[in-house]
Amino acid sequence: MASLDLAFVRSNFPAFGLPDYEGQSFFENAGGSFACRQTIDALHRYYTHTKVQPYARYGPSASAGEQMDSSRARWADALGVAVDEVQFGPSTSMNTYVVAKAFGELLGPGDEIIVTNQDHEANSGAIRRMAAATGATLKEWRVDPATGLLDPDRFRALLSEKTRVVSFPHCSNIVGQENPVAELTAAARSVGARTIVDGVSFAPHGLPDVAALGADIYLFSLYKVYSVHQGLMVTRNGILDELPNQGHVFNAGLASKRLTPAGPDHAQEASAGAVLDYVEATAAHHGVQTSTLREAAAATSALWQEHEHEMATPVLELLAGHEGVRLIGPAESVSPNLHRCPTIAFVPRAKTSAEVASELVARGIMCGNGDFYAGRLLEGVDVDLTHGVVRISWVHYTDQADIDRLLGALHEVLDR
Ligand SMILES: Cc1ncc(COP(=O)(O)O)c(C=O)c1O
Structure with missing residues (x-):
């Protein structure tokens, strides 16, 4: 190449x-x-041409809704997951907060949660508070004090049949080393634990095959990936049905809304997919033949x-x-x-x-x-x-x- x-x-x-x-x-x-040019152009286009309430029957409104749907579908293709597995929210902090709240309705004394001290506060604080509020036991997978690295063997030693939720970063925003996510999610799965992976510091350096990573919940922030100021969250392996609805009661059946109670930022959602035009153009410019966005x-x-x-x-x-x-x-x-x-x-x-x-x-x-x-x-x-x-x-x-x-x-x- x-x-x-x-x-x-x-x-x-x-x-x-x-x-x-x-x-x-x-x-x-x-x-x-x-932000790349494609993102800026898409935002400008949306605000100029389709700044109306989306999903109605008239032209600009229908177009606004189509752009929002297209962003979601294209991100699903790029990350190797299904459309219903992709959700947008105001930020990764907010998405994590809502996820922690939802888990908090399921967990209690006797359950165990593992977090790391390598995390950004966004991925750790809400989960720690949820553990304290529910009475679940919190275990901390700690970094090596000399290197800042997380040792997978120490993680395996913390897992037990009581572990219900595990949360760790794909990559720390200080240490810079990618963690072996697929290995870690497989270990968590072997004891029946659910995994929340913070991909914020990794995604700008490579759009991951989220299905291959094996995470139940994978989050990152689009504003660090040349795109708009939104958080993108992937929920997989049936977790969306398992977690109690956090959205409006009439949205409980909608995958895109169960864990995103805030009303959507229409323009940003509609423009979120434009960065993928840049990603495709990059592959084509370098002579790479591809048949899928993934x-x-x-x-x-x-x-x-x-x-x-x-x-x-x-x-x-x-x-x-x-x-x-x-x-x-x-x-x-x-x-x-x-x-x-x-x-x-x-x-x-x-x-x-x-x-x-x-x-x-x-x-x-x-x-x-x-x-x-x-x-x-x-x-x-x-x-x-x-x-x-x-x-x-x-x-x-x-x-x-x-x-x-x-x-x-x-x-x-x-x-x-
Ligand atoms: C590693 C990491 N996780 C989470 C976040 C929080 O993301 P957001 O700003 O979208 O809430 C950040 C933000 O800098 C981050 O660096």
Whole structure:
């Protein structure tokens, strides 16, 4: 397969042509990505032509409803699942909150729930609160304090026939290492436990085959995947029928509404699928023959990951080998089958994280510092929460010039 054509990629992101970003490189993608042209055009089109209540008989309304249905169907195809298994909600935090509430109506004393301390607060807090409210026992699968990694053997040791729900991230927003989701969901399934997987920090780096991952619930945030500000949730393996309805009473029978009580954001749902045009165009541009959207998503994801890996190698080498820095997370992937996402966090030894982040920003590196809502993880790897980490995160549209600017800035800031 050809390698990723960055000129083609960047021509699909209007932000790269704007004076607003001139002389700077964007390294806060884990917070939210730029939107691709297809997403921006779709939103503009919806607001211009079909900004009416959808699903009525008149033309613009019917068209609005069709666009919403199409987004859902196309995302289902891209993720390798059925249409009724895809739901949109206001955000991943909100989707997780509703899921936790629904599980809370089923669980009680004697039941066990497993969460990790590698999670973003969004995936952990609501489930922990639900455990406390129901009297279920909460077990924490803890990261290795030296590496920030989760050990699957420790997970297996926590599982029992009482385990009802397990929640873990596909990838942490600090550590950057993809977890072996299929292996973990199979282990949970073997004791009859349901799985909730937070894919937010992974999906921007590859649109997963969710059926193959085996998760009962898989969530991610479209605004980090070049799309609109919505959360996408996949519910599989009959879990939707098992969980009590959280929506309006008259919507109990509607798969798209049982776990999404908020009224839909019509324009964003209608535009959510447009990013998949970009994904298909990327596969086609690189000469990949695909007959399904799932195949296009897989091919494009492979191109993205290969490029990200190439860009990451010198940065990870620099940070892992620099005596003035503690890199959080691995310098290279723990397995050839798992992606080491370029979400890279480090603690400077001679300066504070805030000082280093400010000095990087002054050199055109758009990045930040703090706990990034992963305070439990930072405590788990013994990072002082008052200072937190510096985080540099990128995606497939980051090019060699961005990486050169980053390497130059890191040398200047860390070597002085
Ligand atoms: C790993 C991870 N999970 C969950 C979330 C929450 O997503 P949302 O902002 O859609 O609620 C974030 C947001 O940054 C995240 O990084």
